[in-house]
Amino acid sequence: MNLIDKKVTHKRFGMGNIVKHNETSIEIHFETEKKKFVFPDVFEKHLKIxxxxxxxxxxKIIQEKEMARKEEESKKEEERKLQRKKQELRMEHEKLMQNHKLHPESQMVFWCDTEEKNSVFSEWSVFSGEIKSGNNKGKPNKPIRLHQNSAVLLTAVDSDMPEKDRRILGVYMVNEEFIGKLCDDGNVPAHSKFRLQLTEQESDQMLFWKYYINEKSPQKMTWNTGKYRYFDNIWMAQILLDIISLKSDPKERELAQQFFEHFCKMNQIVPQELPKPNGALMRN
Incomplete structure (x- = not known):
């Protein structure tokens, strides 16, 4: 749009001619002086062509700009709302962190089916399954005991093998920001560093029931329903300690050692006072 030499009237400076303009500014020569204004904003209230x-x-240009301004302001307001929501969640998260009391059984042992045995080590996350009955049927299970001190033990047993032969496939600490009470989707992601996968030969030496015991039926080794169980913090420490001795690769062994030390610190366990494994397999 060419506005050069167009006549205008300003509420304060009177009549004038446009001598220059671009997308953001306009210059007008009045009777006694030249003035620059913001374009096209000045035409909204102060200047008439x-x-x-x-x-x-x-x-039309002014209306389009006003619509764009309102749209931008709306986006900014949505962003401010989002930031406030994030701040509220951060404060809730910090409060839960500060008030967290260690539960003696805040570890998860997970039953990997055939497909999960492969996917779990690429995704480094497990799904806690769905609620089977009641008002919340179909919704994800919320792993409420899991916190920053929790680890997830990955296990499996071949379909043609007895439950007592359940093997440990790997283990990971939960994500640094994870709090089970706030987990609405049932997904339990892994820590950025503390993740261990066992080889098939290592798994054959790590039988789950060497460590785990059902206190109500100490001699029984059964897992009838459910994708996961909670279990004792001490048992998880025993497992991590034994994994260290299995690792022959120096880097993997060092990671396993760091994992063990981190876990003990998070769960207030003194490594020197850790008892020997005494699961159901050790009592039969």
């Missing part, structure tokens, strides 16, 4: 057709075009 005499040419009716140009005035209509300017009105």
């Amino acid at each position: 005499h040419d009716p057709s140009v005035a209509d075009s300017l009105e």
Whole structure:
């Protein structure tokens, strides 16, 4: 749009001619002086152009700019709301962190089916399954005991093998930001560093029931339902300690050692006072 030499009237400076303009500014020569203004904003209240057709075009530009401004302001307001929500969640998260009391059985042992045995080590996350009955049927199980001190033990047993032969496939600490009470989707992601996968030969030496025991039936080794169980913090420490001795690769062994030390610190366990494994397999 060419506005050069177009006549205008300003509420304060009177009549003048446009001598320069671009997408953001306009310069007008009044009787006694030249003035620069913001374009097209100045036409909203302070400046009137005499040419009716140009005035209509300017009105459309002003309306489009106003719509864009409102849209931008709406986006900013949504962003502010999102930031406030994030801040509220952070404060809730910090409060839960500060008030957290260690539960003696805040570890998860997970039953990997055939497909999960492969996917779990690429995704480094498990799904706690769905609620089977009641008002919340179909919704994800919320692993409420899991916290920053929790680890997830990955296990499996071949379909043609007895439950007592359940093997440990790997283990990971939960994600640094994970709090089970706030987990609505049932997904339990892994820590960025503390993740261990066992080889098939190592798994054959790590039988789950060497460590785990059902206190109500100490001699029984059964897992009838459910994708996971909670179990004792001490048992998880015993497992991590034994994994260290299995690892022959120096880097993997060092990671396993760091994992064990981190776990003991998070769960207030003194490594020197750790008892020997005494699971159901050790009592039969």
